[in-house]
Amino acid sequence: MRRMALRMLVLGALVLVSGFMLRLALQDVIRPSTPAKAQSPAEGDRYDCKDFTYQEEAQAVFDRNPSDPYGLNEDPGPDDGIACETLPHRPGGPTTVENPTSPPPYNDFPTSYNNFPSPA
Numbered sequence: 860m861r862r863m864a865l866r867m868l869v870l871g872a873l874v875l876v877s878g879f880m881l882r883l884a885l886q887d888v889i890r891p892s893t894p895a896k897a898q899s900p901a902e903g904d905r906y907d908c909k910d911f912t913y914q915e916e917a918q919a920v921f922d923r924n925p926s927d928p929y930g931l932n933e934d935p936g937p938d939d940g941i942a943c944e945t946l947p948h949r950p951g952g953p954t955t956v957e958n959p960t961s962p963p964p965y966n967d968f969p970t971s972y973n974n975f976p977s978p979a
Contacts, residue, residue, distance in 0.1 A: 905929055908943035917943035 906929040911917040921931045921942035931942035 906931065908946060911943060911946060913949045914941075914943050914946040915949050917946060 906917075906920055908917060908931060911920075917931050918941070920929065921927060921940075925940070927938075927942075932938050932940065934941075934944050
């Protein structure tokens with residue numbers, strides 16, 4: 860009789876604990892404590908002028924796709940083909956930049972692992 864009562868008590872405790880854990884898990888699903896991050900931003904949201912240090916970096920991105928999907932030429936007045944005109948120029952005067960040094964607002968997943976050093 861005593862053994863059966865102990866089993867019932869243990870079973871009841873397990874039911875209570877599992878119910879509590881299920882409630883916590885569902886609460887995190889319904890109202891997450893941290894906001895979800897996007898897997899990859901929409902094409903039009905990939906760059907913004909604030910993502911660049913110098914105007915030349917923004918211009919290099921704009922020149923790769925003059926249709927301006929990122930809205931880098933959104934200054935007042937007609938579109939003049941000059942990206943992010945409010946940004947400062949590189950010290951030493953404007954130069955053409957092949958690859959911008961400012962990172963995009965998110966990290967792309969690497970497409971190739973050939974550049975990684977081989978283990979020693």
